[in-house]
Amino acid sequence: MSETTTEREVMEYDVIIVGAGPAGLACAIRLKQLKPDLMVAVIEKSAEVGAHILSGAVIEPEPLDELLPGWKDNPPPVCIPVVDDEIAFLTASSKRRLPTPPQQRNHGNIIVSLGALCAWLAPQAEDLGVDIFPGYAAAGIHYLPDGAVGGVIIGDMGVDRDGKPKDTYMQGIEIHAPLTILAEGCRGHLSKELISRFKLDADSDPQAYGIGIKELWQVAPGKCKTGLVNHSIGWPLDTKTYGGSFIYHMDKDRVAVGFVCALDYSDPEFSPFEAFQQFKHHPSIKPLFEGGEILSGGARTIIEGGAQSLPRVEMPGALLIGDAAGLLNLPKIKGTHQAIRSGMLAASHIAEKGNGKGFDEALRASPIMKELHKVRNIRPGFNKGLWRGLITAGIETVTAGKLPRTLKNHADYSSLSKLKDLKPVERHWVKRDLAPRDRLASVYFAATDHDEDQLVHLQILEPDVCITKCGEEYGHPCTRFCPASVYEIVEDADSAAGERLQINAANCVHCKTCDIKDPYQIINWVTPEGGSGPNYQNL
Amino acid sequence: MKILVGIKRVVDYNVRIRVKSDGSGVDTDGVKMSINPFDEIALEEALRIREAGLAEEVIVVSLGGNECQQQLRTGLAMGADRAIQVDTSENLQPLTIARTFLKVIEKEQPGLVLLGKQAIDGDNSQTAQMLAALWDRPQATFASGLNLSGDTATVVREVDAGLETIEVDLPAVVSVDLRLNEPRFVKLPDIMKAKRKPLDVISLGDLGVTSENDLEISHYTPPPARDKGHMVEDTAQLVAELKSRGLV
Numbered sequence: 046m047s048e049t050t051t052e053r054e055v056m057e058y059d060v061i062i063v064g065a066g067p068a069g070l071a072c073a074i075r076l077k078q079l080k081p082d083l084m085v086a087v088i089e090k091s092a093e094v095g096a097h098i099l100s101g102a103v104i105e106p107e108p109l110d111e112l113l114p115g116w117k118d119n120p121p122p123v124c125i126p127v128v129d130d131e132i133a134f135l136t137a138s139s140k141r142r143l144p145t146p147p148q149q150r151n152h153g154n155i156i157v158s159l160g161a162l163c164a165w166l167a168p169q170a171e172d173l174g175v176d177i178f179p180g181y182a183a184a185g186i187h188y189l190p191d192g193a194v195g196g197v198i199i200g201d202m203g204v205d206r207d208g209k210p211k212d213t214y215m216q217g218i219e220i221h222a223p224l225t226i227l228a229e230g231c232r233g234h235l236s237k238e239l240i241s242r243f244k245l246d247a248d249s250d251p252q253a254y255g256i257g258i259k260e261l262w263q264v265a266p267g268k269c270k271t272g273l274v275n276h277s278i279g280w281p282l283d284t285k286t287y288g289g290s291f292i293y294h295m296d297k298d299r300v301a302v303g304f305v306c307a308l309d310y311s312d313p314e315f316s317p318f319e320a321f322q323q324f325k326h327h328p329s330i331k332p333l334f335e336g337g338e339i340l341s342g343g344a345r346t347i348i349e350g351g352a353q354s355l356p357r358v359e360m361p362g363a364l365l366i367g368d369a370a371g372l373l374n375l376p377k378i379k380g381t382h383q384a385i386r387s388g389m390l391a392a393s394h395i396a397e398k399g400n401g402k403g404f405d406e407a408l409r410a411s412p413i414m415k416e417l418h419k420v421r422n423i424r425p426g427f428n429k430g431l432w433r434g435l436i437t438a439g440i441e442t443v444t445a446g447k448l449p450r451t452l453k454n455h456a457d458y459s460s461l462s463k464l465k466d467l468k469p470v471e472r473h474w475v476k477r478d479l480a481p482r483d484r485l486a487s488v489y490f491a492a493t494d495h496d497e498d499q500l501v502h503l504q505i506l507e508p509d510v511c512i513t514k515c516g517e518e519y520g521h522p523c524t525r526f527c528p529a530s531v532y533e534i535v536e537d538a539d540s541a542a543g544e545r546l547q548i549n550a551a552n553c554v555h556c557k558t559c560d561i562k563d564p565y566q567i568i569n570w571v572t573p574e575g576g577s578g579p580n581y582q583n584l
Numbered sequence: 585m586k587i588l589v590g591i592k593r594v595v596d597y598n599v600r601i602r603v604k605s606d607g608s609g610v611d612t613d614g615v616k617m618s619i620n621p622f623d624e625i626a627l628e629e630a631l632r633i634r635e636a637g638l639a640e641e642v643i644v645v646s647l648g649g650n651e652c653q654q655q656l657r658t659g660l661a662m663g664a665d666r667a668i669q670v671d672t673s674e675n676l677q678p679l680t681i682a683r684t685f686l687k688v689i690e691k692e693q694p695g696l697v698l699l700g701k702q703a704i705d706g707d708n709s710q711t712a713q714m715l716a717a718l719w720d721r722p723q724a725t726f727a728s729g730l731n732l733s734g735d736t737a738t739v740v741r742e743v744d745a746g747l748e749t750i751e752v753d754l755p756a757v758v759s760v761d762l763r764l765n766e767p768r769f770v771k772l773p774d775i776m777k778a779k780r781k782p783l784d785v786i787s788l789g790d791l792g793v794t795s796e797n798d799l800e801i802s803h804y805t806p807p808p809a810r811d812k813g814h815m816v817e818d819t820a821q822l823v824a825e826l827k828s829r830g831l832v
């Protein structure tokens with residue numbers, strides 16, 4: 046925020062929703078269905094609804110049936126019934142089919158582009174009278190004198206790199222409402238502020254995250270098997286790192302490919318982006334993409350902590366829903382159905398009670414939480430490596446989570462090994478030739494755009510730590526975990542160390558990995574000017 | 585005085601353009617669409633003229649299906665007073681667009697018509713010139729400066745030789761260049777106000793325009809992909825490589 050002190054213009058609503066993802070839009074739609082007179086606004090930082098949404102995505106359609114009966118007569122632009130499931134274990138040179146675990150049986154589910162799905166939901170919300178404001182970033186929380194949340198502050202536009210107003214300066218307004226609903230998705234920056242301010246996570250485990258990197262490809266004719274869903278575990282990850290791949294065969298020769306990697310990996314030299322690119326070059330995978338063309342790509346973190354990491358989702362004047370709360374079901378690798386359901390639950394709770402009080406209890410008593418409780422031990426089971434994890438997953442699946450134990454999650458930033466303790470890992474990585482060549486080429490496919498002359502939205506709280514301590518202890522992992530090459534160590538004759546950290550903020554794809562994985566927790570991701578960021582197409 | 589501003593809905597300048605595999609056009613599926621950046625500059629200039637008290641009304645006009653109402657609404661949110669959508673599902677060429685603008689001009693009698701110097705999709709840079717000829721009024725193209733005084737406009741034009749300053753009598757057609765101004769951000773409450781501003785829809789037929797496309801587009805092809813780079817060890821090898829390819 047800039048330092049101007051003039052009174053901000055104010056708009057009033059009954060409910061403000063931050064984030065036009067599946068949770069926020071479902072909540073807005075259900076609110077207007079139940080209480081047509083409520084004034085509901087949705088604030089979205091991307092230039093268009095869906096442009097910052099990146100997901101697999103195979104989704105369970107039931108919550109959509111509930112939200113919009115008859116939606117199948119007017120389906121979203123990408124909507125392909127799953128025909129077949131395959132899961133495989135990869136080594137550097139081989140592939141072995143595994144039995145499909147029950148959570149990953151996708152019969153009856155649909156392959157969608159979640160971005161396109163949100164872009165399809167938005168006009169339906171608008172038809173019900175919801176005001177959606179894409180291109181405006183909720184940059185801060187408006188607090189009431191008693192400390193409760195009273196709305197949001199929209200970020201100023203036209204502020205230069207040094208925080209000075211430019212000719213185009215426009216002060217952001219305040220939007221006031223008795224209830225603010227945070228639907229920012231994984232690691233929302235306002236949600237992060239509120240979780241800390243209201244100590245919402247005091248009784249829960251640290252949150253656990255993963256990073257998902259995805260590309261959409263147009264493959265050579267005849268290679269796309271519409272409706273086929275492929276997953277893999279194993280190579281290119283070592284057995285200590287949790288993660289895997291997905292390949293979803295869509296229509297019109299389009300194939301979505303992606304890789305998810307838990308952010309509690311320990312090797313500071315590991316690059317999730319490189320792992321994804323390596324995966325595409327596995328001998329059993331590469332032929333699918335040869336002769337094809339990459340259409341778009343991007344990255345987004347995924348919330349993986351589940352039941353034991355779920356913070357309280359209620360505070361004075363505000364609620365958390367969807368992945369801003371952390372409702373993704375990891376063994377299913379699905380969060381959309383949970384997001385939609387939580388949005389609807391919040392809406393009916395508000396419609397019934399007139400406010401958000403008691404929502405935390407309502408959520409914990411709901412099927413949303415039952416689903417998370419059942420699978421709560423699977424993610425922490427992998428803290429001890431792939432093999433122990435698979436055994437735990439097997440046991441927990443057979444017993445449906447009924448064993449009286451809850452394994453703990455640990456904080457992802459604390460899991461990196463120091464360079465001096467690092468044992469070299471042989472990853473059997475290959476020389477690559479499929480697009481994109483590197484992370485900069487990849488950013489091009491995210492169509493990300495930031496006005497370069499604006500405040501750097503990646504705040505380094507203690508810049509000295511980067512060059513000295515982090516360089517020695519971890520060798521600058523930010524230059525590797527960031528999938529968009531935002532962080533770069535460059536030579537600098539003027540500094541004592543001869544080098545400095547350069548932040549290429551304009552490359553940022555808003556995935557939030559840095560905010561999560563930085564071992565000193567000194568990177569703070571704040572929102573840039575509204576409308577900045579990636580322009581994802583059908584991701 | 586009224587100012588008429590033309591607005592075209594185009595693929596956003598940030599989007600990576602992809603030609604459809606059958607060569608029938610550019611893929612716009614799930615693609616971000618925006619106001620043509622030059623048109624946005626034209627609108628910004630019109631708003632500044634009105635704010636300076638030299639015009640009373642700014643009207644934005646677009647030709648297209650209902651989807652172009654999105655761009656017209658953005659224009660209204662920026663500050664235009666009203667909008668006109670000339671409804672057509674056809675992909676019109678500059679001459680037809682100029683004829684259509686002429687019909688709107690006959691109806692609205694503007695004192696100034698501001699257009700972008702070209703649209704970033706077709707890159708034709710023809711509509712403004714054709715319109716001025718059809719209307720039989722002066723034209724000033726590629727404006728990077730614009731000053732109104734009484735019945736004349738002083739226009740600074742960006743030409744190959746540098747900057748050229750000309751004077752034209754109003755009404756006139758001015759097409760604007762990149763450096764004329766930097767368009768404003770839209771204030772959030774203005775989006776709400778824009779929803780209540782008038783947006784008239786007239787069909788192309790009702791304006792009495794028939795779309796006769798003089799050009800037939802046979803197909804589109806993407807530019808050839810660049811060949812992969814080849815790393816050389818040292819200057820000697822570079823020279824040898826260049827020689828062997830007959831380049832030096």
